[in-house]
Amino acid sequence: MQFDHTQFTVGFRQALENGIDYREYDKVNRLPEGIPLMAIAGVWGDYNDIRCLFIDQYGQTYRRHITGSAGQYIIRELDLNAKQIHLGQEFVVGKE
Structure with a gap:
């Protein structure tokens, strides 16, 4: 997949x-298990939230x-700070 942006975290206008x-993405309370996902973007909202897109x-x-706050935006099912995700990084929830 090719991206027009170069970093995972972007502002809403930049996105x-x-x-x-x-707004076109399916909103989930938890990422699905066992399905390979690719990180597309983390779109900043206010100073305390980010929308992580996969x-x-x-x-x-x-x-x-x-x-989150104080630089910590933890995606619990990945046990990872959203600020540490890289564009195009792949994940499978529930798999190590």
């Missing part, structure tokens, strides 16, 4: 300029809303 509108191999998109 829109790159054709990413998170896509699976079938083109299904997911939006995981993370609230």
